[in-house]
Amino acid sequence: MYDPVQYMMSLGGKRIRPVLTLLAAELFAGDAAAALKPALAMEVFHNFSLVHDDLMDNASLRRGKPTVHTQWNMPTAVLSGDVMLVLAYDLLLGVPTHLLKEVLELFNQSAKHVCEGQQMDMVFESAEEVSLQQYIEMIGLKTATLLAACLKMGALLGNASYEDQELLYRFGISIGTAFQVQDDLLDSYGDSSKFGKAIGGDIAANKKTYLTLKAFELADEGQRTELQKLFSANDLKVEKKISRVMDIYNALEIKRHTEEARDSFYNEAMECLHSLKGISDEGKKMLAAIAEDLISRQK
Amino acid sequence: MYDPVQYMMSLGGKRIRPVLTLLAAELFAGDAAAALKPALAMEVFHNFSLVHDDLMDNASLRRGKPTVHTQWNMPTAVLSGDVMLVLAYDLLLGVPTHLLKEVLELFNQSAKHVCEGQQMDMVFESAEEVSLQQYIEMIGLKTATLLAACLKMGALLGNASYEDQELLYRFGISIGTAFQVQDDLLDSYGDSSKFGKAIGGDIAANKKTYLTLKAFELADEGQRTELQKLFSANDLKVEKKISRVMDIYNALEIKRHTEEARDSFYNEAMECLHSLKGISDEGKKMLAAIAEDLISRQK
Secondary structure (H helix, E strand, C coil): CHHHHHHHHCCCCCCHHHHHHHHHHHHHHCCCHHHHHHHHHHHHHHHHHHHHHHHHCCCCEECCEECHHHHCCHHHHHHHHHHHHHHHHHHHCCCCHHHHHHHHHHHHHHHHHHHHHHHHHHHHHHCCCCCHHHHHHHHHHHHHHHHHHHHHHHHHHCCCCHHHHHHHHHHHHHHHHHHHHHHHHHHHHCCHHHHCCCCCHHHHCCCCCHHHHHHHHHCCHHHHHHHHHHHHCCCCCHHHHHHHHHHHHHHCCHHHHHHHHHHHHHHHHHHHHHHCCCCCHHHHHHHHHHHHHHHHCCC | CHHHHHHHHCCCCCCHHHHHHHHHHHHHHCCCHHHHHHHHHHHHHHHHHHHHHHHHHCCCEECCEECHHHHCCHHHHHHHHHHHHHHHHHHHCCCCHHHHHHHHHHHHHHHHHHHHHHHHHHHHHHCCCCCHHHHHHHHHHHHHHHHHHHHHHHHHHCCCCHHHHHHHHHHHHHHHHHHHHHHHHHHHHCCHHHHCCCCCHHHHCCCCCHHHHHHHHHCCHHHHHHHHHHHHCCCCCHHHHHHHHHHHHHHCCHHHHHHHHHHHHHHHHHHHHHHCCCCCHHHHHHHHHHHHHHHHCCC
16 A cells, blocks of 8 residues: 555656745745645645546556556555545644644645545536636646645745735646646647647547637637537547647637736736745745746646 | 535444544543534544445445445545545544644544555455454454544543543454454344344355454364365355355354454453543443443344
């Protein structure tokens, strides 16, 4: 049961979540020591959610390696995920006692949001109609909440004011949302040599992304009918399907619309950043650099 | 996602775990109010473990109703279970702040034990040889730990001394183990009209129970060979298989041996009970009555 935990935690990844927690604590308190265990807790929680999400989505690869339920089996993935969630709570018990309740409230709320986001994502798969607003809500819950909670956790442990904690949380939600929108964009408009996977994977898989949903929103009747046909066709070659969908995306200027949405979330994040009172300008530049890095990544 | 939580929590059951927490708090503090939310947390945790165990064991019925993964599907069972575990932690945040860390340490340890017990149980299924000692360890982790933790949780919230908390914990481990041994016994020697399910179900399912393992321990070479044949035969009628295994059980006096083991755990529990300092004799009688009820239950 603990082997898959070890396996999952050593698959790598950017470790962006613990970095955010440690950085936020460092920027407010000048010292990240108190945030070390909670930062690890956030990474363990993230990996718990990946183990169970991969199982629920029946994904066979994670970071180029077999997923836990593929390498072992379904019961092992369920149980190892469960024990990882408990281990995350174990790590949280390392925070100063007077902050414990607040830390756990933040963590529990985020954990529930991540579950709710995954639930929405699964419902969307078979849903007839999903609005852009619902999609933004879903990625907010599933992806952005945890990034935001990581930042707020660090701020809380760094004794930031309540106002600054909230600003950093909102910064995280906006950056996390911009990050997911950019991820959607790269799947269709990325440079495949840098992106690390084939372009058009989301289109091939009929995935509802920001691009798809925006296209349905802007399409005229003829385009809508064609999109519906393309996304339900089984007899079409994948390359042909991708290229026809991309033609409609291009006609509707989906790339520009998506970039605008991403930039709008990015700008919201920057506004929150500027309003922070307890962090030096230099600290704000570091947070902005991480945000920039997350959004403009080509892979 | 929350519908299956509601469904699972309303299936009923004896609610023995919250009762133990509330009673322990009441007996030490004269008031169970502080233990109400933690008691609920223990019941929610127990139901979380049932949802995931049923999925892992591919069980189709729970308390006569379809299990969550049968009524919905695998992803829903995974996700609803996850959110129940988080909800259990939410409920624990309701304890007095100065006890929060201790309460969570107790809870986390028990949660890990329950996962480890389930892991052992799954490993045993395909294991060639399992010793009685390993079996006792497994039911200790999977079943007795949570009952013990419920009692200790109540004691802790009732401001019991550390010694009394430990005694009550050991009382719970012994009673929980006796309870499971009795459960194994009833499956082969119970009164089917009272037991509520067919006699010999464990034998039919080749389940490793206290009875099976004791029989293998006591069997001579001929009996051992026959038992091995019976437990790997696919061409045998179930009634015939059960009756032949029971013949060997009877020849080896497995019923008496199992009753002795059960009584020995029961007596250990009673010794712990008598050593408790912070509970009146009347309180001890109430705990003994619950223990009696758990062990001698015919259904």
